Amino acid sequence: MTPGTRRTTRFAAGLAALLIFTTACGTSGPSGASGGKPTAWALTGGDEQVFRTSFGTAGIDGQFFGNDAYKQKIRSAVGAGQAPTLVYSWGNGGMLKSWVAAGKIMDLTPEVAKDPALTGRFLPAVAKSGVIDGKTYAVPNNSMQPVFLYYNKDLFTRIGAQPPKTWDELMALVPKFTAAGIAPFSLGGQSKWPQLMWEEYLVDRIGGPGVFGAVAANKPGAWSDPAILDANRKIQQLVDAGGFVKGFSSISTDSNADTALLYTGKAAMYLMGSWAFPTIKEADPDFAAKQLGYTTFPAVSDGKGNPADIVGNPANYWSVSAGASDAQKQAAVQYLRTGVMSDTYVDALLAGGSVPPVNGIEAKLAKARDPQYLSYVYGLARNAPNFQLSWDQAVSTGQADALLDNLDQVFLKQITPEQFSANMNATIGK
């Protein structure tokens, strides 16, 4: 090695050390309460661009993460007092509740009293998910994501049937589709959470929203409710009948393989949240325009639940970190008032195919790019007596994992509905 190359090597090593040092500083997160610009962490994809634009205008320092990475990172950050000023959440479920209980989240009730429009401009069913024990802790920041039944119109025409209005009709459709070599339902079972939507809807249709209300309130034995047992029996009957595409528990939602089954004509129906629409539209615009149909989850005869009830994510929410400096808090509240859901913000959401939970935007919807679909989603949420937050978000974080695991075993027929209830009852209070 000549002296010249040695010097370059040493320089390069020094540079590398410096880079490691600076990147290490970069990933150590925002400096808690040290003042400066307000910060925010949000999710990549979806409405990311809308956030970026509004952050730019409001002078907020935004960082973006993948869904699972965010959920784990935000937890340690909040616990360590290193939370960003604006904390992104799924409403009053387990995550937000535990942060509020630990005193990490600012109470926005006085701000709402000063300016009722802060929450008053949102659809009540959605705004209510930002409230815990009568106090406002979170404000919606993006679109509503109700879950409903997508279907392939052509396949229904081929077998000469109509989309199911009741559970009995749904069961009757299964043999017709399988006889024609078509899978009745697509399902990404490997990701576990898509199966939860079946449970949520069936329990609501059979027993009404009170059944899950008891679970969320940690009532002893709440998981043994007859509605939950009946729902799990119905799920296993549907599995037995071959209702779900063969090998469904190998199919992962991350790669959109389940969505692809619908638009490639392999499966007739698909129970999924409104976020699947942009995916379908991007993958096959022609299918989305002509063959894609959507309808509500069927009613169950003698069920107590209102067939207009929906499940899904009412929206995502911003909360303000209690550990932020006063200047940061003020700037964040100001942003929630004027930055979030401003006219341009709403327009940008609509242009991306998302429906913001804001009152009185029917006229805007009619002018947007997919008026029919957007109005359908808006109407669904506006007319819903109950908009149930996804259970895995609503139960305590200690229960969510057990819930997904046990439900997966119900779908795999490894456990009976009775075992499911017993296993889940054991997690109450965790």
Next chain:
Amino acid sequence: MTLVRERTAVRREPRAAARGATPHPMMIAPALLFFAIFALLPLGGVVVLSLMKWDGIADPAWTGLGNWSAALADPATYHAIGLSLRVMVVSWLFQTPVSLLLGVLTAGRGRYRAVLGVLYFLPLLLSSAAIAIAFKALLDPNFGMSRAFGIAALAQDWLGDPTLALYVVIFVIGWQFMPFHTLLYQAGVRQIPAQLYEAAQLDGAGPVRQFFHITLPQLRYTILTSSTLMLVGSLTYFDLVFVLTGGGPGDATRFLPLDMYLNGFSNNDMGRASTLAVLLVVAGLALSLGLARFARFSRGSQQEGA
């Protein structure tokens, strides 16, 4: 020429040893310090945490042995331990013969062997997450390899059938780690003196007898090293399984390390996760100590076995 150099090396050795026999104790201070800060301290922290109830946000509270009795009363813990043991045994049975044979194959001379060697080595260069994502796509029953090759038999419920999924995971783990063990065996085989084979040939031993009577005994220590790495390593398989199945279907691939992670970072039960972590540490230590003792038991020069 080589002879001369060898002789000088031999003559210099005792002097070098005498000079360096007692390095100043201070010389180990930096290493000890690092070990204490990055290994002992966190380990102690985990032991303390295993006696506490902590959700990662609120203040930790003492529960004494509460986490331990809960973990030891929970069938899920035994299920995870059982799975880890099964993975350990099955992946040893799967990886050892294959990488041993591959190692022997690539140790020989010849260009095709070098090319094959490079190909076998490739999986070692990929990150676990990338491997898992690639296999997940390949194993998709509708859009995976069954479609790519047009063979319907490949459209199995690979990751969705609880018994099949476990073996698929073991296969993918093997696919990732066999190159490394192949490399170990390749190096081991190359160190076997050629005279042994020449003598065997003169005695009329064929390739199969040579393999069983020279190669295998000569590789005793390599097998032990590779097995130790494999067995202790199977206590830490996490990244690949986490991305590939997430522990599912149901809990069919929820191995002990994954169970620990999910308890800690998905259930937010840091106390319970720490309990499982301590179990893992104890199991890993016992395993490697046991294997080291076993190695001492069968002490002797590698070449004596011939």
